[in-house]
Amino acid sequence: MARALIHVPASAKKGDIIEIKTLISHVMETGYRIGVTGQPIPRDIIDDFVCTYNGEEVFHATLYPAIAANPYITFFTVATESGTLAFSWTDQHGATQVQTAAITVE
Amino acid sequence: MSRATLVIAVVIVATTVARAADIPLDQRRSDSDFVSADTRAMQNDDTANPAMLVVLDGETLWNTRAGATNKSCTDCHGDAKKSMKGVAARYPAFAAKLGRPVDLEQEINLSRVTDQKAAALPFESKELLALTAYIARQSRGMPVAVKDDAKAKPFIDAGRVIYERRQGQLDLSCAQCHDDNWGKKLAGNPVPQAMANGYPIYRLEWQEVGSLQRRLRNCMSGMRAEPYDFGAPELVDLEYFLMWRARGLAMESPAVRP
Numbered sequence: 001m002a003r004a005l006i007h008v009p010a011s012a013k014k015g016d017i018i019e020i021k022t023l024i025s026h027v028m029e030t031g032y033r034i035g036v037t038g039q040p041i042p043r044d045i046i047d048d049f050v051c052t053y054n055g056e057e058v059f060h061a062t063l064y065p066a067i068a069a070n071p072y073i074t075f076f077t078v079a080t081e082s083g084t085l086a087f088s089w090t091d092q093h094g095a096t097q098v099q100t101a102a103i104t105v106e
Numbered sequence: 107m108s109r110a111t112l113v114i115a116v117v118i119v120a121t122t123v124a125r126a127a128d129i130p131l132d133q134r135r136s137d138s139d140f141v142s143a144d145t146r147a148m149q150n151d152d153t154a155n156p157a158m159l160v161v162l163d164g165e166t167l168w169n170t171r172a173g174a175t176n177k178s179c180t181d182c183h184g185d186a187k188k189s190m191k192g193v194a195a196r197y198p199a200f201a202a203k204l205g206r207p208v209d210l211e212q213e214i215n216l217s218r219v220t221d222q223k224a225a226a227l228p229f230e231s232k233e234l235l236a237l238t239a240y241i242a243r244q245s246r247g248m249p250v251a252v253k254d255d256a257k258a259k260p261f262i263d264a265g266r267v268i269y270e271r272r273q274g275q276l277d278l279s280c281a282q283c284h285d286d287n288w289g290k291k292l293a294g295n296p297v298p299q300a301m302a303n304g305y306p307i308y309r310l311e312w313q314e315v316g317s318l319q320r321r322l323r324n325c326m327s328g329m330r331a332e333p334y335d336f337g338a339p340e341l342v343d344l345e346y347f348l349m350w351r352a353r354g355l356a357m358e359s360p361a362v363r364p
Contacts, residue, residue, distance in 0.1 A: 021151075
């Protein structure tokens with residue numbers, strides 16, 4: 001499993017705009033590079049990222065080969081209720097990694 | 107001697123000795139002063155600095171048993187957050203056993219081989235970079251303080267000779283860019299002072315973490331010179347000189363560079 005770093009404020013006031021930062025370790029190999037043997041290095045990228053807030057999708061991104069290694073995705077959402085933010089990264093082979101973070105909304 | 111020959115002679119003498127002196131201590135600036143505000147922000151935010159992923163790998167390795175002794179780094183050194191604080195700021199350092207200095211990567215390998223009875227990790231391997239980054243992270247904010255006593259001095263001086271020697275097809279020395287022309291532009295990018303207070307670094311061009319030796323070898327290829335091999339004594343001397351030159355600057359490891 002790849003290593004991921006997620007930053008979500010532990011608590012927020014209802015209606016606050018909160019910043020969420022995510023960083024995941026991944027080579028994001030474009031498929032356009034030639035290896036030392038002269039053969040192309042096969043493409044290997046994460047192509048989908050979703051964030052859900054208590055089950056509801058609040059952010060969705062499609063990634064392409066031009067995204068650099070170790071994708072860093074940051075976005076904003078509105079703190080509506082206490083609960084869980086779930087982040088899922090899916091690579092081109094269909095493997096998914098999910099991580100969660102809790103938030104308390106007063 | 108004709109007037110013309112005299113002028114030529116004076117010009118030759120002048121260009122040979124024209125190299126500026128060392129950058130005065132109070133004018134030295136970390137290389138992060140020369141990068142964009144975005145890159146600096148990325149470095150200083152632990153949730154945005156991609157090298158932190160590698161630091162976390164290093165923390166895992168620190169606690170992983172290895173070698174015939176089946177010991178982890180923790181078993182002898184305890185919590186790295188305490189025991190490794192300030193250590194990276196003091197490397198390269200003289201290793202009595204070898205009679206010459208070693209850098210932090212080599213020190214980790216010495217400990218692996220002699221204390222853990224494990225195989226040395228290859229230079230630039232993920233594992234070695236991870237351990238180095240994790241250890242170096244514990245010195246963030248502390249001043250670079252390598253020893254420059256009588257034992258170390260000959261090696262620092264040897265590093266200076268390499269730093270000031272013209273090399274490669276471009277016939278350039280490190281000093282010509284980083285002492286004489288820092289702050290100006292090279293191919294659109296600012297020339298930094300080459301202070302070594304942030305290694306290992308996450309280099310955006312590499313899209314991964316790399317060591318000071320890798321960076322030095324890059325510069326040598328850039329000068330069309332033949333780079334020293336990883337672990338070569340010359341590279342360690344150069345690293346030692348560069349850290350001595352950066353003495354007093356705050357450690358930034360793992361830094362982010364363009």
